[in-house]
Amino acid sequence: MFHAGKRWEIDEFEGDNRGLIVAELELQSQDEAFQKPSWLGLEVTGDFRYFNSALLRNPYKNWKKDA
Secondary structure, three states, X not given: OEEOOEEEEEEEOOHHHXXXXXXXXXXXXXXXXXXXXXXXXXXXXXXXXXXXXXXXHOOHHHOOOOO
16 A cells, blocks of 8 residues: 555455454655554554464454453
8 A cells, every 4th residue: 555655565364363453554764754544553663462472372352352
């Protein structure tokens, strides 16, 4: 999906991770400017719970509702 000239990759999970949707944007550097889409939720970069390897061990369905 494109927004403001940037390509966003949207991952919609199934199975034990059903209900989890993650948007990813690859930037050339940490300083690269981008326009945040209105539909974008919380920033989770660096949150290990969202790593694919962590989702295998502790699926989204097991998270507390406030996660």
